[in-house]
Amino acid sequence: MTSADHLHPNGTASGRSGETVPPLRKDAERNRERILAAARQAYAEAGLEVSMAEVARRAGVGIATLFRRFPTREDLIDAVFxxxxxxxxxxxxxxxxxxxxxxxxxxxxxxxxxxxxxxxxxxxxxxxxxxxxxxxxxxxxxxxxxxxxxxxxxxxxxxxxxxxxxxxxxxxxxxxxxxxxxxxxxxxxxxxxxxxxxxxxxxxxxxAGLPAAPTPTALYRAMLHLGRAGRADA
CATH class of the missing domain: 1.10.357.10 (Tetracycline Repressor, domain 2)
Structure with missing residues (x-):
């Protein structure tokens, strides 16, 4: 901190322009919400096999930041769900x-x-x-x-x-x-x-009765999707 900066009694810092810098705990909370939102979307799209690294990438945070907030995969799943x-x-x-x-x-x-x-x-x-x-x-x-x-x-x-x-x-x-x-x-x-x-x-x-069966075209498209997914995993 330069001589032109000073600390307010609440622990926030004020720079030359007089702007107040939010305390770290607010940044940490924002990171937490970004991680949860990214994980929720990733899990909804691809299931729970999504890696922690992929969640961090989607959230725009470093993997170390993710593990500080959620030390294990189970901690993250617990919070998301x-x-x-x-x-x-x-x-x-x-x-x-x-x-x-x-x-x-x-x-x-x-x-x-x-x-x-x-x-x-x-x-x-x-x-x-x-x-x-x-x-x-x-x-x-x-x-x-x-x-x-x-x-x-x-x-x-x-x-x-x-x-x-x-x-x-x-x-x-x-x-x-x-x-x-x-x-x-x-x-x-x-x-x-x-x-x-x-x-x-x-x-x-x-x-009596059953819900309507999928159309042959819809099932064919689903089978094509599965085939493409299998090739992508190979």
Missing amino acids: ADRMDAYLAAVTTALADPDPWDGFTGYIEAICAMQAADRGVADLLTMTFPTAKALEAKRARAYDALMQLVDRAKAAGRLRPDFTSQDVVILLMANAGVVSATGQAAPDAWRRLVGYMLQAFAVHEP
Whole structure:
């Protein structure tokens, strides 16, 4: 600092022009928000396999800055998806409030599969576990407990097949994540067909009708997309 500069009592610096330089903590907070925004977009587009280096590049910060704010990948995922896990938990809470146990169950399945379709990061998040991301995993545990209540209600109502287990939800989410990834923008509603089939399989009495199948052209475009993605990874 030159003789023409001086410190204000609040710790900010004032230069020759009289401009006040914001304290470092504001710069750090801005960097944090830029990192979170970049990670959120990257994960939504490409899933959770996006590297920390790529997040730093998108955020316009150095990798050291990123690791100062988020020492591990799990720390970053925890921060990025805090609101998504709130929505995941809210979906099962809403389902439990439905007076019809089967409508509550099917509404929940459709809601979380729609979350996967809207965000590749969520598609991955719901089929992975992150033991060191304590806040995220705590919400996941609460959602699981509520899901089991939902399953028990639907079984007691005689609508959900008695051999259904919580593992079947995980299998469905894994399958749905694969469909969402494969079809992309070419057939963006293809996942609804899969979910419709699975809900019929879960039911004691099959509900009538299924969502419309993707058109042959849409599926062909999706297959072309997968082929190009495979060549790019080679």
